[in-house]
Amino acid sequence: MRLLLIHADYIEYEPKEKTKFAEDWEPKKERIEECLVVFTSVEKGDENVVDRAVEEIREVAKKLNVDKIVVYPYAHLSSNLADPDTAVAVLKEIESKLSQDFNVHRAPFGWYKAFKLSCKGHPLSELSRSIVVEEEKEVTQALKAEEKVKS
């Protein structure tokens, strides 16, 4: 799983058009303020790393002291995507588990969406995580080091 975590003043989005993998969804404009937006690429095998992903997201959200999390499916962070059914199942599980502690909004999978995003710009306002089944520890550490080189 690849995550891009943005501490946002707001995100607004509107589902505009279905892909053939579109979730059944009543498209309407949404706006969430003062939140952590989690752009998420679900990769092959990720049904096995949901708890790890949830823990990473939870840790960042607590550090930023946000109570709202937006889980936003985002295919563009990976070239090794899970099939759509698995992706939706994983996203729903993340939503459900985070909902124990946070106010969670999940954006629909498989829609072309317009969005407006305002990233705060402080050093922790853009982070990324890569969570894999094997060699988990190594990958997470590599990405934590990478934060220091961000641009």
Add this chain to the structure above:
Amino acid sequence: MRLLLIHADYIEYEPKEKTKFAEDWEPKKERIEECLVVFTSVEKGDENVVDRAVEEIREVAKKLNVDKIVVYPYAHLSSNLADPDTAVAVLKEIESKLSQDFNVHRAPFGWYKAFKLSCKGHPLSELSRSIVVEEEKEVTQALKAEEKVKS
């Protein structure tokens, strides 16, 4: 090199704080409207794929009929980043080559930046590309196929 290409109503950004790799830059707020924003992770070896990258960007920009391109360094698309000096050199070369045909704005490398972005949301308004030295053709094709699965 990994590219995330966003057809935007606008991007606004403001450099807020230097990392230790910060380009020498006079920080000021910028706003570019009706543009293609190219979030760019320069990876190891990418000094060898600049022309390929420029060609991919040019192709998308022409398809979208934009005349403004924003080259925006973005470390979060890769776990295999080039060293900062190489990254800046590659970004400048992309800027220079695209400037032959487009109005190009390059955002500074190595700064924490606040930004506001509005993505149009039509099917070609979010694309990604991965350009590698070896097996170039395979990778590009895999990513083109992936566009059909975007969410």
